[in-house]
Amino acid sequence: MLSLKYLSENPDLVINRLKVKNFQAAGIITRLKQLDSNRRKLQTALDNSQSDINRLSKQVGVLFQQSKKEEAEKVREQTIKIKEEIKNLSPELHGIEDQIRELLVQLPNVPHESVPEGVSPEDNLLIREGGQVPVLSAGALSHWELAKKYDIIDFDLGNKITGSGFPVYKGKAAKLQRALINFFLDEASRAGYLEIIPPILVNEASAFGTGQLPDKEGQMYHIGEDNLFLIPTSEVPLTNIFRDIILLEKDLPRKLTAYSPCFRREAGSYGKDVRGLNRLHQFDKVEIVEVQHPEHSYESLENMTSHVEYLVQKLKLPYRIILLCGGDMSFHAAKTYDFEVFSAAQEKWLEVSSVSNFESYQSNRMMLRFREDNGKKIQQLHTLNGSALALPRIMAALLENNQTKRGILIPEILIPYTGFEVIEYG
RNA sequence: GGAGAAAUGGCAGAGCGGUCGAAUGCGGCGGUCUUGAAAACCGUUGUUCCGUUAUCGCGGAACCGGGGGUUCGAAUCCCUCUUUCUCCGCCA
The missing domain is CATH 1.10.287.40 (Serine-tRNA synthetase, tRNA binding domain)
Incomplete structure (x- = not known):
């Protein structure tokens, strides 16, 4: 706030x-x-x-x-x-x-001066794009068809065990998922983020701190008996590590990363955008979070964006970076870049990351501050976070874009992680 | 899940109804000493809100796990919640 x-x-x-x-x-x-x-x-x-x-x-x-x-x-x-x-x-x-x-x-957060006016996604600004959109042969399959063909992701089984939006990954898809998580975490560590394994249930104070409560209550799964919430993103526990803390200026910035499953009720979203892996109730994500001096937070935003860009480049996915307009931004953000990758069989751009500067909006809520080096003055900090990256849509794009006659090819960078080069029959 | 003990400043730890924002030690900061450092010695040391002030500051209020109560007065007594520890039970 x-x-x-x-x-x-x-x-x-x-x-x-x-x-x-x-x-x-x-x-x-x-x-x-x-x-x-x-x-x-x-x-x-x-x-x-x-x-x-x-x-x-x-x-x-x-x-x-x-x-x-x-x-x-x-x-x-x-x-x-x-x-x-x-x-x-x-x-x-x-x-x-x-x-x-x-x-x-x-009151929503005040957008940064570089944020364009606008009311809908059409008013967003394309910042950069990269990668090659693959030309698929006729009869190319969507990722949910590929999942079935190679028997690697089972949506029906998830329906049986839990409900819709809880897919079951099997065999090489499970290994590919794990490979992606490890790749993302390793890259985050190399970029200076401290790896964390946070709780995936949080209390009310934490949910308030990052802004999920009070307004986005309906998006979270709530454990009534203990009054805890399943995290919609590890941004919540990671940022709340700093709740009620006064950091020292010399210790800035603080950079954290975590892998976690994420849970979203997605109440009210139906229709064709929810097919396959496009929108799930449970998904995996590696998150990066940064707590930074107010004067340097926009440099950090660019650095985080570059980090995410590096990841999609290494995966050889066609991507674009979009600066969200005022009307398309979240309530809490001051400036947001979205990353989309092209999923070639669906012929759709899928959002795989959202990198935001919240300025002092979250730190005001959670009393996160720092003491200046040259004195006793205490100031609010800025918080930032970004997905690096959200897994299911990356998986969808990899399956669709890399399908060939001999199977689905694993990007080179991941082969040391998967131990195999192709997903084929059997 | 049952029984008991506890929660105090950055940390350790006293205080158990009156002048206590809180002894003492450690740490931090400033200084003396020293060519420099260490040691020793001296001083200093939280946060929030209100008022005042150009600023340093000054005055007031609140905070001893959270919330409520008793009292002229609560860190200290009572209730409640949370957390931690010990013992028993159960268990990955």
Whole structure:
């Protein structure tokens, strides 16, 4: 969320920038201003009353010690009225603080100045593209047909065991999946990300910290009995490692990576885009997360983007990098690059990574800060994350693009990981 | 799952109703000494909110796992939740 301080110092800037996200913020900001001014007044009144009580209490203590009981009794009576006041003001203050928080959470992050205006994916900006779109022979198969032909991914079996969106990988597909995970993790380590194995269930505070709660609650699987959530991405546990922490400037940036399964309910998404591996309830992903000094976070965004680009290049997949327009960006991001790879049999671009700078939006929520080297000043940090990469659509594109008469060819870079060069019959 | 013990500042660890934001030690920072360093000695050392201030700062409030209560006054007493440890049971 945005900080009250930032909002009150730059109301017009926020209102204007949020128009890029097609969000009308003026009403909320006006309301926040009023609430904040009330909050300050109440806080001051309450502090003064409490100060009086503290002072009188000390007097009572001293008087009792000197066994001046009657005087002590008199002073004690004075406190009754003040306590009454505190009893009234205190819930009022909490009420206002709750209202402020509720409103703050409704404001999306302010997009970076380089983010184009727009309302739909058509307004996104193509940044770069690379790789060769393969020319498939007539009768090329989609990945779900290939999965069946080679008996390597079983969607029906997943239906039986769990439900739709939970495929079962078998044999060489299972090994290829594992190879991809290892490849991605090794590359992330080489690029300086610390490898982590995080919990895949998180509590409410963590889900709030990265912004899944309160608004995206319906997207997560919830374990009611223990009030825990299955992670939709390891961004959640990874970033929350830093919740309520004050880092030192000299320790920046902090870079983490993790493989984890991810769980998404995908409530409300039906239709043709969900075939095969295109949209699942459970999928594997390697994530990269970075916590960075505000002055360097946009360099980091570019570096993370380059890292992801390197991965798709090594896999020899045709890709494009897209700068999302305001209307297509997520609520929490300040700037996002999407990566899409071309899946040749479906003839579709599939999103395989989303790399975002959240600036201080998440760190405000989770009280993530750093202490400056040259003094005592404490500042908010910036957080970033990106998929590097999401597995199923990579798998889909690899299967479709690399199909040949003799089978599906494994990209060279992965052969040391898979131990085989081709997926064929049997 | 059952029984018991505990949770205090960056860490270790005292305090168990009054002047305690909290002894002491370690660590960190600054200084003296030294050619330099170490040792020794001296000083300093959290966060949030409100007010004030051009800034350093200053004044006030809150925070001793979270939430609630008792009291003029709570780190200290009570309730509740969470977590950790010990024992028993179960188990990859």
